[in-house]
Amino acid sequence: MAKQGPFQGLFPGWKVVLGSGVGISFGSAPVFATGFALFGSAIAHDFGWTQPEVARAATLFLLLQTLIYPFCGWPLDRFGSRRFAMYSITAFAVSLIILSQIGNSLTQFYLAFALMGLISAGTNVLSYARAIALWFNRKRGLALGLAASAQAVGSFVIPIVGQKLIANHGWSTALLVLAVFELVVCLPLVGWLVKDSPVPYGLRADGDDPAESVVAAQAADTGMEVAEIIRTATFWKLAVAFALIGMSFYAIVPNIVYILTKTASLSHAEVAKVQAAGGVAVLFGRICFGYLLDRVHAPYVGVLTVVISACCALVYGNVSGHAVIYVAAILSGFAIGGETDLLPYLASRYFGTKSVSKIFAWFLFAFFLGATVGPTAFAQISAAYDSVTTPLFMLAILQIIPALLFLSLGAYPAAPVPAQSEALAKAA
Template sequence: MARQVISPGWKVVIGSGIGISFGAAPIFTSGFALLTSAMAHEYGWNQTEVAQAATIVLSATMIAYLFCAWPLDRLGSRRFAATSIALFAISLVVLSQVGPSLSQFYLAAALFGFVGAGTNVVSYAKAISRWFDRKRGLALGLAASAQAGGSFIVPLAAHGIITRYGWSAALLSFAAFEIVVCLPLVAWLVKDSPPADASVPDSGSRPQIAEPEVAEADIGAAEIVRSATFWKLALCFAAIGMSFYAIAPNTMYILTRRGDVTAADVAWIQAIGAIAALFGRILVGLLLDRLHARVVGILTVLLMATSMLINGTATGVATMAAASILMGFAIGGEADLMPYLAGRYFGTRSVSKVFSWLLFAFCIGAAAGPVAFVRLSTLSDSVVTPLLLLSALQIVPVALFLSLGRYRTAPEPAFNLAAAPS
């Protein structure tokens, strides 16, 4: 029998990466500032009104994450992700047709956030966790790193299309790409779990051993919410979410007040940050397979704090780009850490459930970030004060990561005792 060039597990990673690369997260974090800036310019909206739309997107995503686990467990990653991609494309079309009415804009933003939740890492984490054990961190990191690839392309594509044809054409172009490219590839490549006789990507050609799916008992919701570990993780990611999304949708607002920066400069600064996030996610994935997740989490938080300090003092494009690189490395680890921690502390059968709830906590913080940043900067008549306060806030996730205990489920050892001769 001919040897497969790419094993089925790695095909799942590739398919997941394609879906993630142009999901709601990269379009929102890297394209929303450019798109809404063009919309605001055309319709006369102010920055506070635009920031409120970002909060609505994040709030709708937060609500959606509460309901993701149930359909994910019943439909599986492949069908749930494909359905989400189709609905997200529709939401982009709706957003492209809004007029000067803020009510229309906010309703379209809510739809974008709600249906877009299923296009993110949450849809694929359980499938990847079932295909991988010892290399789970690397597999999650590679899939999540595709978001950085999309985050590099989105601002450049958005700026180019907006300049030539307008913001509505940019949104319609993204919608077409979702249907023509992302949807069929995800449906083809993503498989929910390996069959009983499949090879495991972790160890080449050895047969599939009953991985955590059979060995683990399902962990009920009551046990999860009573766990101190769960609440530490939830609070930790809420703080990280607020910190990052206080900045991401307000990037144009922040950078143009720190120096002589154009929209094209902002697009390139965001694209550079996306490249850093690409490498950051792969690096974090590798580190998760070698170091305890709390150590990796602390490193990413410290990078985020440093980025905020630099942005608070930067005046030149080169310095701002350096801050964007650090932020890219930092936030690149978030998509790896959450599903990895969910699987290690609560088991692979509970990955979708716990990951969804951690994303909910992340979005609670994220939803508060954009408007809070603008209002604080208005009160202080400066963007420096909120940036410095956000940097100081990172002591909270650092302390929470330090307090985490041992994993509930340890990675499978390289030498499998079950396969050893008796």
């Protein structure tokens, strides 16, 4: 008889999803995305720094975190999702404490954000994808979508609580409170709830009963080695597709105020509402597309997301009706939620779970490498043609490439079954 796991009632895999969600909610991605403007503005006000000087810290953080992603795969495979996430949360908290103690020195400010970029990648979805992939098979898309969607919680809480703390106690205290929260709340919950694999508990993915625990142990972590994967056409097709998706999304988002004030004559306040609607849609997109990934061949889901993105770019460039703009923003957020679900899901489906952390890290690198090009390329093309419609039309046409790459992928490869495992299964 298979031994019982440490959880009763609820399939333990869902508690792994919950623990992953806690870590992702307050990882560096939502903290930076929703908190940088608040903390950077407060620090700049105290020290008399300019906005361009503060913005360089953001560029430094994003660049270093992008470069560090490919190097996260080895420690994830070495230590597992749980330990790597806990190490990363601890290091991230320390970097927040260091940032809270800087003086009137731009060098210290930049070094603090450089450190944060180097050590905080593991606080995000990357750390938890491997564990979730091992705990779920048939429901893997939904599980990944639910865990990733938890980022919306932090994106909602951080700016509200952060602003109140800054207003009442100052930015240094606010950063210290956030660091303490990481250590006292996020760290123990991740340590308690996240488990690396169902195998030690005599369980299989999705809660299936194993015919034999040995069979589970041998079949749970199958797939290709990284050296084999990077020689396949599938890897490069996906890497190029994700780079173009990242470039397209970040070409629009940082320039959305410029775009909508030009094409739809929206005020800054109205653009903020449009952005909020798109942000909420990301949450539902991750859940809905995650659910869809378990029921539809994933490359077709990928095609759907880029088609939606292309339509949204065309709407932004050619439609001035406010209601239609809101619909486009919601669909755009919905689509990017689905596109980010695709990265870990396709990595596990086409290459197995054995090297999923390393491959997911490389796909993140490709996505954010494209993201670093997008904003500047859009601005330069817009300036060259004295138009925002032209680069938006180009972005819409560009989506043909990732769509064709997704369609060329074919069926998922069959998972290899070790001979001993097959024999044991038949005997059972």
